[in-house]
Amino acid sequence: MRFLKSLALLAALVAGPALAQQPATAPKAPDPQNTLVIELKSGKVLIALRPDIAPKHVERVKQLAKDKFYDGIVWHRVIAGFMAQSGDPTGTGTGGSKYGNLKAEFTPTPFERGTVGAARSQSPDSANSQFFICFTHTPFLNGNYTVWGKVIDGMQHVDQIAKGEPPANPDKIVRAYLLADAAAGAAPAGAAPAQKK
Numbered sequence: 001m002r003f004l005k006s007l008a009l010l011a012a013l014v015a016g017p018a019l020a021q022q023p024a025t026a027p028k029a030p031d032p033q034n035t036l037v038i039e040l041k042s043g044k045v046l047i048a049l050r051p052d053i054a055p056k057h058v059e060r061v062k063q064l065a066k067d068k069f070y071d072g073i074v075w076h077r078v079i080a081g082f083m084a085q086s087g088d089p090t091g092t093g094t095g096g097s098k099y100g101n102l103k104a105e106f107t108p109t110p111f112e113r114g115t116v117g118a119a120r121s122q123s124p125d126s127a128n129s130q131f132f133i134c135f136t137h138t139p140f141l142n143g144n145y146t147v148w149g150k151v152i153d154g155m156q157h158v159d160q161i162a163k164g165e166p167p168a169n170p171d172k173i174v175r176a177y178l179l180a181d182a183a184a185g186a187a188p189a190g191a192a193p194a195q196k197k
Contacts, residue, residue, distance in 0.1 A: 030152060032180035034058070036065060038154075039174040040161065045133075045154035046179070047116055050147060054105040057118050057127065057148040060097075062178060064129055069097055070176035078163045078170075082138065085119055086173060087130035091166070096128030104146055111141040114151035114158075133158050 034049040051058040064070060069089070076093055077085040088095040104124040111117060111134050119130035127146060134141075135158070151158065162171045 030179060032183050033178065035152075035179035036061060036149065036176060037179055037182060038070070038176045040154075040157045041171060041174065042160050043154055043157040045157050046152050047149040048152045049149045050109075053107045053109055054118075054146050054148040056102050057105055057146050060099065060102060060129070061131075061148060063099070064097055065176050065178055066181070067097075068175075068177075069129065070173045073173050074166075074170040075161045075172070076166045076170060077132075078161050078167055079165065080163050081136060083132040083134045084158055084161045085130060085132040087119065089129075091170070093130070093166075096130065099128065101125060102127045102146075105148075106143055106146060108143060109147040111138040111145070111147065113137060114155050115147055116149035116151065117141065118146040118148055120145065135159065 030046060030048060034051060036047040036049055038045040038047065049058045049061065070087065073086055073089055074091045075084050075086045076088055076091045085093070089097075102118070102125065104120075104127070106124070109115075113134060113136050115134045115138075117132055117134070118127035119132050120127040124144075131148070133151060160171075162169055164170070
């Protein structure tokens with residue numbers, strides 16, 4: 001019996017380093033149809049959309065991105081250690097899109113650093129176009145706001161958005177689009193617009 005235990009321990013010691021040297025699993029490539037790209041002045045932010053938990057909110061975000069609704073909109077409320085909010089064409093925090101408000105799609109999904117949620121008024125069913133990205137773990141939002149995405153790349157650019165309620169010199173969303181649309185031939189960032197003849 002003691003021999004078997006020693007043999008098992010020896011096998012574990014030999015296998016341990018071999019297992020540790022195995023290459024890490026490559027991160028899964030983002031789904032182009034469910035990845036929102038937000039271009040900021042300092043770089044691109046990639047957001048994995050969550051149609052599995054908030055199908056109507058994701059559908060709305062995709063529609064607004066296709067409409068180029070978010071292009072040029074300011075970050076009107078940015079609180080250090082909490083979140084950055086945008087999506088209001090008036091820049092006041094009271095505006096929305098031409099589409100109607102959405103019914104809440106609350107889930108137990110936690111609000112962590114990089115979580116993207118739908119901004120709303122006191123009414124749970126008042127989300128429209130505004131959204132926020134959390135800078136940190138914010139459990140008091142859990143179950144009270146709809147989660148529709150998560151930043152998977154570029155959170156350092158979100159960290160650099162000008163702070164304030166509203167900021168003195170608010171930063172803007174340069175462009176927002178689906179990764180699939182960029183892959184399908186949308187003009188790359190910084191490309192000069194075509195001249196009309």
